[in-house]
Amino acid sequence: MLITIKLFATFRQDRFRVAERDVAEGTTVADVLRALDIDEPEVGMLFVRGRHVETDRVLVEGDALAIFPLVGGG
Amino acid sequence: MFSREETERYARHIVLRDVGGPGQQKLKAARVLVVGAGGLGSPxxxxxxxxxxxxxxxxxxxxxxxxxxxxxxxxATADVGRPKVESAAAAIRGLNPHVEVRSHPVRLDEGNVGGIVEGWDVVVDGVDNFPTRFLLADACAARKVPLVTAGVQEFWGWLTVLKPWETGPDGMPNPGLHDLLRVPEEGRVATCAQVGILGVVPGVLGTLAATEVLKLILGLGEPLVRRMLNVDLLDMDFAVEPTEVEAIAGVPG
Structure with a gap:
């Protein structure tokens, strides 16, 4: 199934900004992070369909997953 | 009524379509609390x-x-060593003596946050750490005070407006901060002191935060409620992501 992955800030470095990926049924957000070599504790925001999700969220066909690092300075 | 001096001072607002004299009166009547007189809070x-x-x-x-x-x-350089609330208040008075400044030289904690955010029309989150950010967001949500919240680091930033007690046109509640951000593990968050920040980054995000405050008070345009702005100043990419639930059959929110 096809999903769209959008990366932000540091996560774009040596990766991509937006990419479509063909992933297996049952793929979770954690699986995607692992495949992209993104360390879970580095993640600040995970959005699927515009809402924060946890890493155990199972993705479905057509999902757009946006991944942001922790950016919390002021 | 505005004095002659105020009428001249605010002339570019007063002639501006959708602001005008009535809009300027709304700004004068408004009470805005800025938490953190740092990178975001300064602009x-x-x-x-x-x-x-x-x-x-x-x-x-x-x-x-x-x-x-x-x-x-x-x-300013001469302010080094001075409490930030004092330094900021002096700069504000120098810029616009019509502004009344209320200073709170305290660190927000569970005991004082409720009393401090009470009674303001809008609160701006310019704090530099996640625990205080969540504390402030919870207190504002409980008192139904709109919160303009932002974060910055290195070359990046984000900004959104939280009114979690309201629902959207789809009947779903607006997101609160807990719906948008993961609570980071203790000690896992790099600070600006560790990783650095390009000085203009909080300038951009803090100025955008002020823009959202003015829009909220004036009732203008579309504030970033149920939307989050993500700014990448290296790519000069400004992306607005929706932060609302898309109701799709069979897909859990």
Whole structure:
């Protein structure tokens, strides 16, 4: 199934900004992070369909997953 | 009524379509609290003061240090060692003596946050850490005070407006901060002191935060409620992501 992955800030470095990926049924957000070599504790925001999700969220066909690092300075 | 001096001072607002004299009166009547007089708070406070917000509150328990001055533009070299609330209040008075400043030289904690955010029309989150950010967001949500919240680091930033007690056109509640951000593990968050920040980054995000405050008070345009702005100043990419639930059959929210 096809999903769209959008990366932000540091996560774009040596990766991509937006990419479509063909992933297996049952793929979770954690699986995607692992495949992209993104360390879970580095993640600040995970959005699927515009809402924060946890890493155990199972993705479905057509999902757009946006991944942001922790950016919390002021 | 505005004095002759105020009428001249705010002339570019008063002639501006959708602001005008009535809009300027709304700004004068408004009470805005800025938590953190640092990188984000500096431009937010300066622009809100210049715009003629009637009462500005400032919360910060820190003193100005030399390494702040690369981005915290409300403070000057002569202010090093001075409490930030004092330095910021002096800069505001110098810019616009019509603004009443309320200073809170304290660190927000569970005991004081409720009393501090009570009674403001809008609160701006310019804090530099996640625990305080969540504390502030919870207190504002409980008291139904709109919160303009932002974060910055290195070359990046984000900004959104939280009104979680309201529902959207789809009947779903607006997101709160817990719906948008993961609560980071203790000690896993790099600070600006560790990884650095390009000085203009909080300038951009803090100025955008002030813009959202003015829009909320004036009832203008579309504030970033149920939307989050993500800014990448290396790519010069400004992306607005929806932060609402898309109701799709069979897909859990």
């Amino acid at each position: 937010a406070l300066l622009y809100l003061a210049a715009a003629g917000i009637g009462t500005l509150g400032i919360v910060d328990d820190d003193v100005v240090s030399l390494s702040n001055l690369q981005r915290q533009v409300i403070h």
